[in-house]
Amino acid sequence: MSTAREQIFAALRQGFRGRNEAAAKVGVDARLARRAPNLVPARAKPEQKRAAVAAFTAMAEEAAATVARVNTMIDVPGAVADYLRNHNLPMRAALAPDPLLDAARWERRKTLEVRKGRAEAFDEVGISLAYRGVAETGTLVMLSGENTPTTLNFLPETEIVILPADRVVGAYEEALAPLRSNSEDGSRHSLPRVVNFVTGPSRSADIEQALQLGAHGPRRLHIVIVDDAAGP
């Protein structure tokens, strides 16, 4: 007896009778190797970085995220503490153990207690670092990995994301391009286990079609854009 796989392929090939197999194979291989966006909307091609950051901010806010802007990493803990205090939230957070975030010197901000690591069920606030921001729709791109665990994006009620301004790009394709195997330079790598595109806080309209925030994931998404993340 043939396997399910064989049966499925046999049925498919039945439908492809008369196809030029050699040409089909070449076409498919070319398509798989191709690294070229199909059609990118004009709004996803901002002229300069400044416009990209402005567009990102406007779109993220439209998706019910809040956005703050600071100069350097040193200013981040203060901005986070302000946000938590203003929203009457606990001054305790799980923090992504990314070296870039270390530059923020969290330990100097005594009122804010951070624990590096993944988020646990009891964590009410998670702080992580975005890999990219996509101006097109105000979308954050978050990667799984030892420095940025995925649980931070979903378990806590409040999600705070640090986004260096130079990581804002126009389109989704642009955001993911550096992570894909490159057919030109022959580099081969697999994507991180998870790439999360996040646009605003969690929501549901499943109860009488009325939109409510915070269905299972975060009720709030606060984005801190850092203009000069590499700076002092």
Added chain:
Amino acid sequence: MSPRPQNPSVGLFATCLVDLFRPSVGFAAAKLLEDVGCRVALPRGQTCCGQPAYNSGDKANAKRLARRTIAAFRHFDYVVVPSGSCGGMIKTHYPEALADDRKWLPRARAFAEKTYELVSFLHDVMGVRDVKARFEGIAAYHDSCSSLREMGVRVQPRALLASVTGLGLRELPGRDACCGFGGTFCVKYPEISNHMVADKCREIAESGADTVLSGDMGCLMNIAGKLLREGRAIRAYHVAEVLAGVEAAPIGQVKPEAEEATA
């Protein structure tokens, strides 16, 4: 816009419903066409476009009728239909139905090319921008689905109706929603069809209109029938009747004189 044709010969495809139920639409269409210089004829060979067969899955008969209709109208510059539904059958579905017929496919395509819904023909081909007609009332224009989606009719009737003296126009909130006629659908699924046409009639009434106009007799019979059953004092006319200033009783009603005569 390409130059307006001079005295084109136009074959009027009268449609089954106009032939059987509403001759005044046929006369109105002929008048509108002749007023702008068309030479109008009604070829004898025309019967039905074949849509009922096509939509019931009887493709063989649909193809036969398609070939008949194409042959009956082969000598005209244009074929004009006072219906988006029959027009859509000719324009989109004839080439589709005859796709595997090497001899008839090119003819079906050429035929589709020269076939127009009446009001869009007047507006887009003959360049008509206003009509000399008078109609007292406030009308809601109902877009038939095939006019809208298969024949590209939306602005043309509204533009021409705007030139009718005494007539006000209202837009319906669900103006691109089907009225529930759907050919045999309305008798095969009467409850669903009724729900749809009841919605439509409620919207018409809420718009404040005292008249409903449309370019398709199918929709009009459905809507008029429902309005009458609900006892609403809203008249239904084919758009051509209003544009041509033809005097006729509203659809499903009789003229006061005729009423007296029978009484």
Added chain:
Amino acid sequence: MTEMSPLHFKENAIRALGDAELQRALGNMRQGFIEKRTKAAERLPEFDALRDKAKEIKDHVLAHLDLYLEAFEKNCVAGGGTVHWAKDSAQARDIVLNICRLVGAETVTKGKSMVGEEIEINPFLEANGIRPIETDLGEYIIQLRNEPPSHLIAPAIHVNKEQIADAFRQHHRDLSPERPLTDRAALLNEARRALRERFLEADVGITGANFLIAETGSTVIVTNEGNGDLTQTLPRIHIVLASIEKVVPNFDDAATLIRVLARSATGQEMSVYTTVSTGRKRPGDLDGPEQFHVVLIDNGRSKLIGTEFQEVLRCIRCGACLNHCPVYGSVGGHAYGSVYPGPIGKVLTPALQGLENARDLPNASTFCGRCEEVCPMRIPLPKMMRHWREQEYAKRMVAPRVRWALRLWALAARLPSLYHFGARLAAWWLYRRGKKGRGRLAKVPYGEGWTRFRDFPAPLGKTFQSQWRGPRRHRRPSP
């Protein structure tokens, strides 16, 4: 109770039309979804061009589906995933059960998956002692109520908040009777609280897939709640259920489809969470599943390749065709008696379950064409319903009376003189009957379906043809 079979469409539809609660919900739905989609489409000038591109991508995939599935399998395995193949529902269910058994799973959390509904995975797991918990809020509500979904993207659209409160009180044992559940926010919080525990205790998480990316062997889910992500991040095992047509060549293609999906579905610019998953937890990762399984399910799709129904496999399950369908808007999702309601269901269900089991579905359409107009994948849904009608007619499944009526009429239509004579006769006869009714008829022979709800406008006595050609042609209608 609604019979869950497309064979009962007519009865179910009539019942739905009389259900006041359902009608209220459908009324809200229609305007909401339609307006939002229109706005989203208008806001993106490239929207229609993106739809063209999206169609082209899927057409290309469907013409090379075997090759893309092979590529997907290879790259998924390379990324640390395991790929399983299922020819039908039974095989798919067995695969899932075996994975669950191997790890001794007791509870399974589930993200929303239409193919999961299609293969009826939940009752099967339950029968085998494993507790499946739906985590999409809408799916969770209908799971508690023991109902099927009634919409592709809003499964509990037919339920009101009082009914939700009842369901929670009945099933949440730890819910204090004093806790008020009168407003929507309280209901959401209660669901969040109850489900949070389930997320944390589950051994296996099952999600669907909106897309599979051949280039990287990744699966993609698109959600708004984040339930899918908790489902696939917290348990040790992640199982993805995906039908074989979900594959796309590469990320650029996925991006194009993503741009049309949310806009068509909910009118959002982008859904909140779009998650690309590739393989299992990596060395050094602080979270994520230890196993990543993808179950590729055929269940009748491969046999559509190369037929007039191939194009239906472009569907990305956005629900726009339902939202814009006047029939769906009148009767809701349950009347269809199948997992896929609305226009897409009218085409897909006969393909998956057999035309003889779903005959009403392709017939119950006015061919208004609104579904095709809004379908982001430009699937010619009415045309495909017509193909089903053609098969029905060819297989002599149409009632003899209807067949004969059609034949007789077609014969007459081919003979103009007979046709015109018949028309004259009918016009005269109906006119005579209509005179008493002042232009309308309350009853016509064989017209019960019409006259039960509507009057029938009577003809005016003479046909247009006969008047036009009559001896005194004066181009005026008879009175």
